[in-house]
Amino acid sequence: MSYADILDDAMYSGIKLKVQTKARGEIVGLPICVDEYDSDPDRLGYCLQTGKHEEDTVFLDEIVEIKNSETEVVLSEAV
Numbered sequence: 001m002s003y004a005d006i007l008d009d010a011m012y013s014g015i016k017l018k019v020q021t022k023a024r025g026e027i028v029g030l031p032i033c034v035d036e037y038d039s040d041p042d043r044l045g046y047c048l049q050t051g052k053h054e055e056d057t058v059f060l061d062e063i064v065e066i067k068n069s070e071t072e073v074v075l076s077e078a079v
Helices: 003-013
Strands: 017-021 026-035 045-051 054-059 063-068
Touching: 003 017, 003 026, 003 045, 003 063, 026 054
Parallel strands: none
Antiparallel strands: 017 026, 017 063, 026 045, 045 054
16 A cells, blocks of 8 residues: 555545654644645645644655554555
């Protein structure tokens, strides 16, 4: 599974994730939509709802690891 597949599955299942990034640390949130090159014309990302009225965009090329926030299970990208 790719990180995009993991994020898509979580978005449609309503699963909150912990996304570890290379430079920004851990971002915890519910994937709510695909950021189709809106925030950055060269990078595909996903919008995570991080709070009641807060969102953050996580770009696929900055992800190091994704965990299910409830179970702490690591969701690995297939190599």
